[in-house]
Amino acid sequence: MTETLDISITKNQNSRLAQTDFENLPFGRTFSDHMFVADYADGEWKAFQIVPYGNISMSPAISSLHYGQSFFEGLKAYKHVDGKVSVFRPYMNAARFNKSAERLCMPQLPEDIFVQSIAALVDIDSNWIPTKAGHSLYIRPFMFATDPFLGVQPSQTYKYMVLAGPVGPYFTKPLKVKIETHFSRSTEGGFGYAKAAGNYGGAMLPSRKAVEEGYDQLIWTDSKEHAYMEELGAANVMFILDGKLITPSTRDTILKGVTRDTVLQLARDWGYPVEERRVSVAEILEGAKNGKLTDAFGAGTAATIAPIGVIEHEGNVYTLPDPTQREFSKKVLKTLDEIRYGVTADPYGWNYMV
Numbered sequence: 001m002t003e004t005l006d007i008s009i010t011k012n013q014n015s016r017l018a019q020t021d022f023e024n025l026p027f028g029r030t031f032s033d034h035m036f037v038a039d040y041a042d043g044e045w046k047a048f049q050i051v052p053y054g055n056i057s058m059s060p061a062i063s064s065l066h067y068g069q070s071f072f073e074g075l076k077a078y079k080h081v082d083g084k085v086s087v088f089r090p091y092m093n094a095a096r097f098n099k100s101a102e103r104l105c106m107p108q109l110p111e112d113i114f115v116q117s118i119a120a121l122v123d124i125d126s127n128w129i130p131t132k133a134g135h136s137l138y139i140r141p142f143m144f145a146t147d148p149f150l151g152v153q154p155s156q157t158y159k160y161m162v163l164a165g166p167v168g169p170y171f172t173k174p175l176k177v178k179i180e181t182h183f184s185r186s187t188e189g190g191f192g193y194a195k196a197a198g199n200y201g202g203a204m205l206p207s208r209k210a211v212e213e214g215y216d217q218l219i220w221t222d223s224k225e226h227a228y229m230e231e232l233g234a235a236n237v238m239f240i241l242d243g244k245l246i247t248p249s250t251r252d253t254i255l256k257g258v259t260r261d262t263v264l265q266l267a268r269d270w271g272y273p274v275e276e277r278r279v280s281v282a283e284i285l286e287g288a289k290n291g292k293l294t295d296a297f298g299a300g301t302a303a304t305i306a307p308i309g310v311i312e313h314e315g316n317v318y319t320l321p322d323p324t325q326r327e328f329s330k331k332v333l334k335t336l337d338e339i340r341y342g343v344t345a346d347p348y349g350w351n352y353m354v
């Protein structure tokens with residue numbers, strides 16, 4: 001860390017902690033007592049504050065609402081078995097935050113400001129970190145344009161904020177997924193690699209159609225031929241095919257996940273053959289038919305490791321091996337949990353201690 005960030009803190013005098021039901025935490029609906037706010041104006045970040053979580057007042061003309069200069073990050077804080085608190089790999093998110101900012105013509109945020117803002121918020125709201133297995137404090141940093149101006153041009157002013165809230169497991173059963181062969185999430189030359197708000201708005205109609213057809217999620221394919229795997233909803237997708245861990249190589253249509261990177265590192269260290277390359281829909285379906293596809297899962301911060309139980313492609317339905325019997329995804333989830341909850345050593349330095 002460079003110098004410590006000068007943050008003005010206003011404590012919440014009406015904590016909602018005691019009224020919060022930690023046995024029932026649907027994702028993204030419960031927020032901790034505080035939030036972090038900073039403003040960008042005159043070419044610099046200023047006014048670093050922690051204030052009680054609550055509404056903010058803005059002009060209805062702010063350009064983020066009209067032209068989409070808005071993006072976010074997602075990461076998690078964990079309470080260790082010995083009571084210590086860590087955030088998982090926040091500098092990876094800090095670097096990706098700035099990639100998203102660059103693509104949307106928005107200002108860079110120094111990585112230390114990103115990490116220190118999160119550490120300060122997690123510290124003040126550390127009582128909000130659940131201790132139950134599979135639970136954590138989800139952290140949502142985001143930036144949006146605030147110029148009250150309807151001209152289509154980059155804003156001169158922005159807000160950076162961080163919210164936090166306790167969460168349980170995102171998916172509770174194996175996923176039924178549909179391989180999308182009509183809609184696209186992103187295109188070459190586009191901004192699928194950024195966590196831009198607009199990417200998620202554009203994905204909602206195709207996702208809802210899949211849900212109406214009885215599926216939990218889509219597997220996105222390349223926009224040109226719909227012949228290559230890209231992502232699983234808002235998670236990266238991984239397969240064990242013929243004893244090898246296979247995942248689409250990242251490109252401008254694919255979000256480069258921290259979880260993806262983490263799983264690849266573990267697999268390599270365990271001596272698994274790993275292939276990052278274009279992954280065709282045909283080879284995965286062939287593997288599902290001949291039994292060489294032994295595991296398939298989504299990898300992401302919110303979803304963690306989410307096993308795929310059923311894949312549909314153009315009317316054909318393929319059932320994959322029973323997730324409770326899968327070697328790789330079970331081992332990777334167990335190892336990840338042990339590191340994140342401080343049960344075992346953290347040889348990679350992934351836990352940022354708060």
Ligand SMILES: *Cc1c(COP(=O)(O)O)cnc(C)c1O
Pocket residue numbers: 074195231233234235236255256257258259260299300301302
């Ligand atoms: C956030 C996200 C992921 C997963 O990234 P993590 O860093 O592992 O959380 C994957 N794909 C998309 C589209 C995402 O938005």
